[in-house]
Amino acid sequence: MVSMDAAVAGRGSEPKADEQLRLRAEARSLDFYYGTFKALKGVQMPIYENKVTALIGPSGCGKSTFLRCFNRMHDLYPNMRYEGEIRLMPDNVNILAREVDPIEVRMRIGMVFQKPNPFPKSIFENVVYGLRVRGVSNKGALDRKAEQALREAALWNEVKDRLNDLASELSGGQQQRLCIARALATDPEIMLFDEPTSALDPIATASIEELVHELKSRVTILIVTHNMQQAARVSDFTAYMYLGEVVEFGETNQIFIKPAKKATEDYITGRFG
Amino acid sequence: MSALAPTGHDRQISELRALIASGKRKQVIFAAAGVLCTAFAVLVLIAAFLDLLIDGLPRLSWSFLTNFPSRRASEAGILSAWIGSAMVMLVTIFAAVPIGVGAAVYLEEYAKKNWITDLIEINVTNLAGVPSIVFGLLALGLFVHQFGFGEAVLTAGLTLALLILPIVIVSSREALRTVPSHIREAAYAMGATRWQMISDHLLPYSRGGILTGIILGMAEAIGQTAPLITIGALTFIAFLPPTPVTGEFPFLNFAWIWSEFTVLPIQMYNWVSRPDRAFQLNAAAAGVILLGMTLVMNGLAIYLRYQVRKKIKW
Numbered sequence: 001m002v003s004m005d006a007a008v009a010g011r012g013s014e015p016k017a018d019e020q021l022r023l024r025a026e027a028r029s030l031d032f033y034y035g036t037f038k039a040l041k042g043v044q045m046p047i048y049e050n051k052v053t054a055l056i057g058p059s060g061c062g063k064s065t066f067l068r069c070f071n072r073m074h075d076l077y078p079n080m081r082y083e084g085e086i087r088l089m090p091d092n093v094n095i096l097a098r099e100v101d102p103i104e105v106r107m108r109i110g111m112v113f114q115k116p117n118p119f120p121k122s123i124f125e126n127v128v129y130g131l132r133v134r135g136v137s138n139k140g141a142l143d144r145k146a147e148q149a150l151r152e153a154a155l156w157n158e159v160k161d162r163l164n165d166l167a168s169e170l171s172g173g174q175q176q177r178l179c180i181a182r183a184l185a186t187d188p189e190i191m192l193f194d195e196p197t198s199a200l201d202p203i204a205t206a207s208i209e210e211l212v213h214e215l216k217s218r219v220t221i222l223i224v225t226h227n228m229q230q231a232a233r234v235s236d237f238t239a240y241m242y243l244g245e246v247v248e249f250g251e252t253n254q255i256f257i258k259p260a261k262k263a264t265e266d267y268i269t270g271r272f273g
Numbered sequence: 274m275s276a277l278a279p280t281g282h283d284r285q286i287s288e289l290r291a292l293i294a295s296g297k298r299k300q301v302i303f304a305a306a307g308v309l310c311t312a313f314a315v316l317v318l319i320a321a322f323l324d325l326l327i328d329g330l331p332r333l334s335w336s337f338l339t340n341f342p343s344r345r346a347s348e349a350g351i352l353s354a355w356i357g358s359a360m361v362m363l364v365t366i367f368a369a370v371p372i373g374v375g376a377a378v379y380l381e382e383y384a385k386k387n388w389i390t391d392l393i394e395i396n397v398t399n400l401a402g403v404p405s406i407v408f409g410l411l412a413l414g415l416f417v418h419q420f421g422f423g424e425a426v427l428t429a430g431l432t433l434a435l436l437i438l439p440i441v442i443v444s445s446r447e448a449l450r451t452v453p454s455h456i457r458e459a460a461y462a463m464g465a466t467r468w469q470m471i472s473d474h475l476l477p478y479s480r481g482g483i484l485t486g487i488i489l490g491m492a493e494a495i496g497q498t499a500p501l502i503t504i505g506a507l508t509f510i511a512f513l514p515p516t517p518v519t520g521e522f523p524f525l526n527f528a529w530i531w532s533e534f535t536v537l538p539i540q541m542y543n544w545v546s547r548p549d550r551a552f553q554l555n556a557a558a559a560g561v562i563l564l565g566m567t568l569v570m571n572g573l574a575i576y577l578r579y580q581v582r583k584k585i586k587w
Contacts, residue, residue, distance in 0.1 A: 076461060078386070107464035117459040120478055120585045129473070130463040168586040182463065 023089050024049040024220045025070070025190060030084035030096075032065055032074070032244075039065045041244040042084070047190065049089075052212060052221040054235035054252065056228060057267070062244040063224045067192050070095070070222065071109045072102035088189070107134065110183030111192040115199050116175035118167035118182075123159050126167045126178055130186035145185050152218070153181035154211055173204025180211060184219070191215070193223040197230065209234050228268055232256050240264045325564065329557035337558060341511040342540065346551030351559050353510040354540035357426070358495060360514060360529055361536055364430020365437065365494050370487055372434070373441030374476075377483075380442070381449045382471060401439035408436045409503025417504055424505035426514060427530040432500050437490030444486025448479035481581025485574045492570040496563065498538040508543040510535045537563045 025047040032040035040062050047053050055063035065074075072095065074080045085094040088108070095105045110130075118126050127146040128136075136142060146163070150156040155177040159170070167178055176196060183191055193212065197205040212221060212234045225231050231238050232252060239249040240263075248255060248264045259265045340350025376397075384390040412432035422428045452475050460470040476483075514532030517525060537559055544556035 071462060073458065073462065076458070103464055103466060106462055111462040113455060113458065113462075115455055117455040119456065119459065119474060129460075129465075132473075133463055133465050133469055166586075179459070186463070 021051075022049040023047070025089060026087045027066070027069075028085040028087060030066075030069065030082070030086060032062075032069060032083070033081040035079045039244050040069075043244075043246055045239055045246055045249055047220060047222060048237065049220050050216050050218075051236040052216050052223060052234050053237040053239065054231035055222070055224045055239050055241060056226075056231050057241035057247075059226075061241040063241050064194055065244075066241070067194055067222060067224050070190065070192055071106045071111050072096070073111070075102045107186065108188060109190045109192060110186060110188030111194065112176070112179050112183055112196050114195045116172055116179055118170075118175050118178050120166065120168060122164045123167050123170070123178060124163040127181050127185050129182060134186065146181075149181040149185035150178075152184050152215070153177045154207065154214075155181055171204070173200050173207060176200060176204070176208055177211065180208075180215075184215075188219060190220045190222060193221065195224050195226055198226060205230075228256075228270075240267060242267075322564070325557050325560050328554050329559075329561040332554050332558035333561060337555075338562075342509055342543075346549060346555055349544075349552070349555055351537065351540055351562065353513060354535050354537045354559065355562065356513055357506075357510070357534035358536040360426050360517075360532075361429045361433060361501075361534065362491060362495060363517075364427055364530060365433045365491065366487070368431055368434035369437050369441050369490060373438050373487075373490075374445050374483060376438075377442045377445035377449060378471060378475070381446050382467065382475070397439050397442050401443070404499075405436055405497055406499040406503060408432055409500030411435070412500060412504050423531065424507075424533060425531045426534045428504050429501050429506060429534060429536070430530075432504055433494040433497055436497065436500065437494050440490040440493060441483075441486050444489065445479070445483045448482025448486065449475055451482060452478050478585055481577050481585075485578050488570050488574040488577070492567045492574075495536075495566060495570075496538055498536075498542055501536060501539060502542075506539050507533055507535050508539055 023046055027043045027045045027047075030040055030043040031038060043062075043066060045053075055066060057063050068074055069082065069086060074082070082096040084096070086096050087093070088095050088105075093100060095109075107130075119129065121129075124142075124146055127149050128142045131142060131145055136145075147156060147160075150159060155174060158174060159165075159178075167175060170178060176199075180191075180196075196212075197208050200208065209230060212223065215221060216236075223231075223235065235252045237250065238252045238255040240247045240255065240259075240261075242263065248259060248261045250260070254260075255264060256268060259268065265271075337350045338355065339352055340348060341352050342354075343349040380390065380394065380397075384393075409432065412428060412435070416422045416428040416431055417424060422431075456474060456478070457470060460474050465473065510533065514529035514534065515526055517527070517529050541556045541559045541563070544552040544559070547553070
């Protein structure tokens with residue numbers, strides 16, 4: 001296993017000092033409740049454009065809960081409540097507001113789940129589903145978009161000759177890349193990844209990580225991960241969460257090399273968690 | 274080995290073996306009892322079926338299917354009965370499927386989980402246990418007298434539709450529930466509305482289970498006698514309802530739903546109640562046809578379930 005410092009130094013995307021950071025979204029004193037249980041407490045965090053932001057922390061710390069606020073996934077289940085805001089730029093709209101339609105939010109912000117979850121349909125139908133929902137029915141447009149998304153998800157060469165096969169015939173790693181292509185096909189403004197490699201073997205994991213790294217030039221990425229090396233390898237910014245709070249947020253370099261808080265250091269060095 | 278072991282240890286082992294042996298004897302006795310019970314149930318079923326076959330098979334012929342009932346047993350056939358059964362089933366399908374599947378989708382996907390939903394659920398499940406003649410009485414009051422549908426194919430089809438609704442609803446709900454939540458979440462995450470999620474994903478993925486429930490419901494409905502006698506099905510019909518498909522535009526004719534009718538089990542009942550032995554053989558022959566139809570439907574349901582299990586992987 002690579003040591004933490006080496007992993008950090010190995011990243012090819014050190015934010016340059018003179019680079020302008022543009023805000024893409026921002027959580028402002030965000031609280032979240034499951035019934036009476038307060039799962040998020042005053043979360044305050046910027047999401048920068050074309051950067052990868054990683055959420056790390058022990059199980060149950062609220063990182064997935066936080067991620068699922070961004071596409072209002074919690075709205076599907078009863079007894080939940082948001083307080084505070086997530087502002088989406090550039091239109092500066094609070095996507096948690098009651099009057100904002102969660103469907104609109106989900107159309108702007110895509111998501112890739114922990115377990116690859118392709119529909120039991122053909123590979124092609126999986127990729128174009130988001131477009132079909134948006135009313136695109138022109139065959140040529142669907143074909144073009146499917147190819148583009150599959151290329152971006154580094155899957156085109158493996159599936160171009162069998163687009164009509166069932167998605168379930170693909171391997172786990174291919175299925176996850178198909179899910180990434182499915183999200184990419186609709187040109188999301190932000191993509192959410194909820195532990196996208198936890199069900200995959202190391203080789204498939206490496207290919208997904210590489211993909212995340214390449215995709216950030218096209219889309220802003222927020223990724224939840226259990227794997228500290230993964231956060232170090234793929235992200236530009238990292239937030240360490242514990243018990244529903246953001247303990248520390250900063251550039252990944254700084255978080256992993258000289259964390260400001262003792263609690264963060266204990267977690268990333270494996271003394272805790 | 275035993276030479277090395279202490280004698281006390283030897284005794285312990287032989288006690289252990291005696292214990293296992295007595296346990297195994299009980300196991301053998303229970304297994305034998307189980308085989309006997311199963312054999313009894315199966316043999317009774319086979320005997321009943323064989324009896325029906327021996328009586329009925331010699332009467333089965335093409336003309337048996339194409340003749341109207343007659344006073345002469347050797348010329349009597351089941352034409353009006355099986356066509357009546359088919360038409361009643363057609364009405365039953367068109368009524369029970371949309372209502373049953375719609376109710377299942379509502380209860381599973383839209384209804385809030387509160388006491389009203391619970392009450393509806395309990396009622397639906399209990400409806401399956403209501404004696405079928407009660408449905409007949411309900412239909413007599415509602416369809417025949419209140420709505421004035423008369424003693425017609427439409428009334429019979431709707432009555433049987435009510436009767437099998439619980440089966441269709443319960444099995445459709447079970448089928449919908451087999452679609453895992455991560456598939457639902459995937460659809461919603463793409464920006465699908467609830468209805469898009471249901472029509473693009475839930476219904477297509479659970480159609481095997483839903484179809485199975487519908488077919489089992491039909492198999493239940495086709496054998497029903499009591500509720501149809503209650504609403505006034507005739508026992509002797511020597512004419513056919515107007516044909517549903519015509520040669521002229523618009524090619525469909527719905528006059529048949531107002532026609533009087535009889536169905537296979539009622540035709541059987543009529544023949545069985547006659548003193549003449551020859552008519553009872555006719556009843557057995559009609560029974561073979563009815564049983565065959567039920568077996569085919571059940572077989573189709575099993576096949577569909579198997580096909581879907583094989584095809585859809587999550």
